Amino acid sequence: MANEHPFTTATARSPPEPAAGDEILELEGVAKRYGSEAVVPDLSLSVRDGEILTVLGPSGCGKTTTLRLIAGLERPNAGEIRLRGDDVAGNGRFVPPEERGVGVVFQEFALFPHLTARENVGFALRKRGADEREARVDELLELVRLEGRGADYPDELSGGQQQRIALARALAPEPEILLLDEPFSNLDVDLRVEMREEVRRIITEAGVTAVSVTHDQEEALSISDRIAVMNEGDIEQIDRPQRVFQRPESRFIADFLGRASFLSGAVRGAGVDTALGRVLRDDVDGLAHQSDGTAIDLLVRPDDVTAVPAAGSEADGRVVSRRYLGPSVLYRVELDSGDTVECMHNHADRFDPDERVIVRITADHELAWFPADQRDETATGAAD
Template sequence: MTDTHLEAEDEHAENAAGEPWRDAEIPDEDVALETDSVSKHYGSETAVENLSLRVREGELLTILGPSGCGKTTTLRLLAGLEAPSEGTVHIEGRRVADADAARPPNERNVGLVFQDFALFPHLSVAENVAYGIADASDEAQAGRVEELLDLVDLAGFEERDPSELSGGQQQRVALARALAPEPDVLLLDEPFSSLDVRLRVEMREELKRILSAAGVTAVSVTHDQEEALSLSDRVAVMHDGQLEQVGPPEAVFENPESRFVASFLGHAGFLSGNIGEETVETQVGPIPRTQLTGTVEPYVGAMVDVLVRPDDVALAPAVGEPDGFVTRRQYTGPSFVYDVELANGDRVRCRQNHTESYPVGSGVDLELVADHALAWYPTQS
């Protein structure tokens, strides 16, 4: 099928009876990119299923999930490197893909930054940046290259070869090259995976600054939750090809809507307990019902699992019969992180100051020290 098909389908979609899917949180006029019920099948395997997502103009949205969850396939569908089996993709209100036709990457006005940066080794830094604007005049190219190298703090590096640059500098060149044609959307595939730990932290802040200064809409994919939570305006958590939750980082972390999101983010543990009239009775003591999120009343008398993270629980040497035993400990420098198995089989993780040390096998007592609302889930049978 041709682009004419896509243009005709756009007109049909605008005039058809019945409203298409819409994300009420983002008004139509603010949407830079939208997928509507997008699925991607490879034979009998489904990589992405019924993905509906809106990205706001100027925001950085990160698709976060474990390996094999469908996040890279999603990015390839947005870029035009894959065509959807079902559903539609719109960029700046223009339909660029559906099940019958898909515009190639060079007709979508998207920028791409790959894991390995993919710089051209035979071109200088300036020539790499100018690669995507070859049709512009020499004067326009020179001006744009100068502007972008100044933006990414590489002014004066125009004649360098990529091999002469550090990993962080190469990433900045790759960003500048992707930004040169002024894309509607910038797509980043695991942008920090090839950098060492120190550089990753440094480049997160640099990327945030560069994207904010450029005012570009960006979608990134990663499996690194710290990266996603620290960098993004919103996070979209994926699992088994489907979106589990989308929202600001603090909302997704503090109020996970599914057990998977709770388990994936923040080294979760769960305390099982029975919901009573006033409290939830757990192995480490009662939790006030008022400390649980959401509506609890329908579950009175039922067993639930309360989400606790390492900072929510404190350890102490056992007095009498221990609450549980240390099964693993990890030294992180400022602290130890302990895995503790309770007498009823519950498993939690606890972070303690490095001055307090509990060997593996130690019997310990636990105290819930969380002073915030706690998410909970019906106990799985």
Template sequence: MTLLEVDQLTLAYGRHLVVDLLDFALEKGSIGCLLGPSGCGKTTVLRAIAGFERVHGGSIRIGAEQVSGTGVHIPPERRRIGMVFQDYALFPHLTIRDNIGFGLHRADAGTRSRRVDAMLELVGLGPQAQRFPHELSGGQQQRVALARALAPAPDLLLMDEPFSNLDVELRERLSLEVRAILKETGTTAILVTHDQNEAFAVADVIGLMHDGALQQWDTPYNLYHKPVNRFVADFIGQGVLIPGRIIGENQVKIALGTLRSELPMDCGPLGICPPGSDVDVLLRPDDVVHDDASEQTAVVTNKAFRGADILYTLELDNGVKLLSLVPSHHNHALGERIGIRLNVDHVITFFEPARLPESELDS
């Protein structure tokens, strides 16, 4: 069942178009994410869903009700939406218990008390109930903000960069905790972030935005392994685009050999790529495997130690550079030549690169 539907949404500030013809839908109980660089329009979309911004075109539906559209604007307080803000927005003069119960003023005292108790237990802050926000850590304050937003049982929860004020380690741990809490309560939620690690940790489905347009609305797995365009391929994860040429049905030749795809490769206006088409081929670091027994070699030009792994930048004899993620016990020096082979499960190609001489495809 679809709980949130955004249809042809257009938003602008004066004559400046911020969001253009945005479309996506979110199922009840799912966690969605709007991901993208600063200025792409993701927070403006969140504010429009909340009712803080009026739309210039299109519509927003929550459940069976249209809440935004031409001539329609349901105010925020009537949308049954919860909000978690970047700066927590807790009341400093209220205890944690009173902060969580703030939105339950219409409930009787007994119902309110039981609901607050349940929220405190849910976020693991029962012992801190009588403390004040300044007495808690950043992670604890964020859990209070989440409990306060969930206490009225909203139809939809909106989270605007909720972890950006936290250090990296706490951010990673809290993002997993928040996902577990949302799944336990069956809450439908939308997260806005510029951090793909947060998006991957929390969301079931992610919409990558760029310049006010939605580039791809898909699962984290598909965004990484099946990007629909170059922007998605570049923004999500790491990888390089290397030149290739279509040499037959579902086959593309690159400097490291021939790759075979399970699906036909798309060449845009040409449809399925005919033989001879020039393409760029996306290779992720996990596609390039270190193998001492391989006859194909590359030179280590850079390395980034990551604990369990090392991310190597490698250069082929023809100058093409690759990335390879290798277990860190394979510790090679800069300038060292190492054996490599490809292990590509998903062949991703993009049409219309600059045409290259045939010799540049040869290893």
């Protein structure tokens, strides 16, 4: 029998929807095949002027191919790509990369080792007059906060400094749009966090539109104005980071974008009956019009649930694993109902394997849900 646990929310107010500005980049029905394999089968996507949009997805989903199509490094087999309303691919036209007004920061930075940082930044400005070129390089070195390192060669710079020089070089010709391919993957873990903030600052101050591709969920959430989640060459959802995380439109997104557990339940009257007690309809996003008896799965993330030591009939689950993460510990709890949930606790809390616990829903936001008949889309229970 389900334990009765109170569940109340103080749902945070969502920020307003971003105003749709002019669309600087549009992909319509774009397809890319390699032989018989359709890496990108039929992709439509638009990017707003001045935003940072991240295409997020697992390895092999087609995100890097999409970036190369935008850059002009690949030709689409079908569809159209427009930049500022002008066709750069499709309708019998293909504009080469150097004529698109697109800047690219490659995963490995691709700096010229025989040129100084200053010469790298000025490389794309060779056709400008010397005074104009030098002034632009000075401006960019100041923007990336490396004014005193212009005479250094790439191997004399740290990884983060090399990335900033690569970014300055891509921005030098004032591109219409900046493309970043897995921009932080070559950096140490600690440096990645610092550089996410720095890269966002540089892009924002430069006033340029940017499209980044990555498989790193934390990176996408931290630097993006919007996220487009890609799976097998298709965009499954595109929205602000908070909405994609809290209101994923598919089980794939819920599972991929952070750790996810699915708690089975049934709609009854004013709420949902689950193994962890009754959840009010008002505390579940978009559930108001579902009929009684509808079987659903609630999405709960590790910070939405809390385990408490218990014994005897009060307990509703058993700790099956413990993962120490430094300041926090992730526990996996197998519920008596058969569901499995993950709970994030402070490192000072400690449960032993096989210890009996009672699990409470403590979320302070509306929970997302999915129809139970879609359960086979991802593995039931917590994500690995």
